[in-house]
Amino acid sequence: MNLNRPVRKDEIVLEEQGIFVESWLPERRSRHRPILFVHGELGGSWVWERYLGYFAQRGWEGHALNLRAHFWSEPADVSELGLPDYVEDVEASLDRLTGAAVLVGHGMGGLLALKAAESRAVGALVLISPALPAEVRTPPRPHVVREVPDAYGREFVGWQAMPEQLHRKMPDLAVEDVLRIQHLMGRESGSARRGMLQGLPVSREALSGVPALVVGGGLDRWFPEPDSERLAEWLGAAYEPFGAHSHYGLVIGENGYAQVAETIRVFLESHRL
Secondary structure (H helix, E strand, C coil): CCCCCCCCEEEEEECCCEEEEEEEEEEECCCCCEEEEECCCCCCCHHHHHCCCHHHHHHEEEEEECCCCCCCCCCCCHCCCCHHHHHHHHHHHHHCCCCCCCCEEHHHHHHHHHHHHHCCCCCCEEECCCCCCCCCCCCCCHHHHHHHCEECCCHHCCCCCCCHHHHCCCCCCCCCHHHHHHCCCCCCEEHHHHHHHHHCCCCCCCCCCCCEEEEEEEECCCCCCHHHHHHHHHCCCEEEEEEECCCCCCCCCCCCCCHHHHHHHHHHHHHHC
């Protein structure tokens, strides 16, 4: 396979929501389903840069959503946003794509993908260290929910430490990866995080018949690997654990992301997507 294929970059702007979707497209049209990548908390389309390149080189068009008030999307007060707003962003992005797209979500983005798939036809779901829906998760302690501020940044989730210290905790991330993540992390909605902790209800029946793959990371302290396995069992989905991968290492780690991307590619090809 020629992996030096030309790639075109484009964008989709959803003016009503004020959101920006970054697109990486193969030079020639293919029969593959489009892929919509949905980032998690504090993220943006930058989370998916290596995935966008990986899949575009192999014939898939990839579209990385920036939720409202994140990264390249229009500025807004995140303290006034919540999970329903973010689900609307995913739905609106799906509506702009041709055909039933593959939804790939990371962390909170996995939960948003599940919820959006209730009301939109999707070709498949790929959930990478996803937040759990209400039906699967253990209710949080009340003080954990109360302690979430209305808006927060990297310091609230422990990413204000020295890069070398974070690298020791997440050795699958190079120091350069850590620095990039720290630099690009934005602000996040406390309401969205509280809703995620309390659990967003998802109808398993509405997802019946949708091929699904869940990926877990053994070094993920945000969304532990056993939770990912439990979700896969609940969905009846394929499950792939990566014991040496952290939360961001699954999607950004220079030395590890390709293992996960390759697993996703095999899953998509097995379902002729």
